[in-house]
Amino acid sequence: KDLRLNGITFQSSTESNIINLAVSSLNMNLNNNISILSFSQEEIFQESNDGKEEPINNSLTLKAQVECTFPVSSILFSPHIENKNLLVSTSDLLYLYSYDNETISLKAAFTKRRKDYCGPLTACDWSHVNNSIVGVSSVDSTCSLWDLNKTEITYITIAHDKEVYDISLGPDEFTFMSTGADGSVRLFDSRTANSVNILFETKKKIPLTRIKWNLLNPYFILTVVVDKNEIYVLDQRDLSYPYAILKVHTNVVNNAIWAPQSSTNLISVSDDKSALLWDIYCDSDQPEEYID
Secondary structure (H helix, E strand, C coil), rough: CCCCCEEECCCCCCCCCCCEEEEEECCCCCCCEEEEEEEECCCCCEECCCEEEEEEEECEEEEEEEECCCCCEEEEEECCHHHHEEEEEECEEEEEEECCCCCCEEEEEEECCCCCCCCCCEEECCCCCCCCCEEECCCCCEEEEEEECEEEEEEEEECCCCCCEEEECCCCCCCEEEEEEEEEEEECCCCCCCCCEEEEHHHHCEEEEEEECCCCCCCCCEEECCCCCEEEEECCCCCCCCEECCCCCCCCCCEEEEEECCCCCCEEECCCCEEEEEEEEEEEECCCCCCC
16 A cells, blocks of 8 residues: 555456456655456355345455565566466566466566666567567667567667667567657667667657557557657658647646557546547547546
8 A cells, every 4th residue: 555556557368357457666665566456347246134136346356466676667468368477577677577376476587788788677568579579768778679588688779868768669570669868759670780760859859758659550659748748649651740749638648558459549648637538530639538
């Protein structure tokens, strides 16, 4: 109850009645953890005092927990069914966990081989094409790709002029985008050494905190402006100006992601205590649905 929760990720599953998710804490001390919670969608009944059966309200159940020394900046279950029990997290290092039989266990902690590249890791993203590739961003201005099977870095680059806040892997296992404190969105291809393409930069180099590549329509990217109520939607076919600037939130936007089954929808969350569902093909700049 004393933990400040920050990260959340759902487990891919073919089971329709059970939903597992992992949540992580972000306390600025040495008291942090990752918890596995389970939710059953099956309707459960219990006998009441008068002998009648009454439905029990569904609730989340704590299944497993593991302690972490440092604050967890991001956490992600594998999006692949074949290794759905694996999850990664970032803090001082990249950690790989396994969740089996209601037990979460640490499988590996990955460290960079070069000491000149170090510092807390800010975010991670799992490839949707190769189930062993994870991308990681860092405050030391680098981005790296890790092969979890080989437990080694396959690619590392100095990605930005300042801290990198977020990374998003593309529709193949070689390309990724990143953003950070220098206010730019950059595209990389791991097949080419030192390959970088600056797609977009904010005026006055205002930092960007989040980036998500739309894998259903790879032309589109979204990015969140630091300490503002603004989300930029970018179209790679014309990067002279954002495709859309979404400004309905009344307070700072914390995160935004594309819908997994729609190429035009995204959802955003904010300090104004709301979640907004958008359709980028609508003529209006109002969200499609408001959830308070």
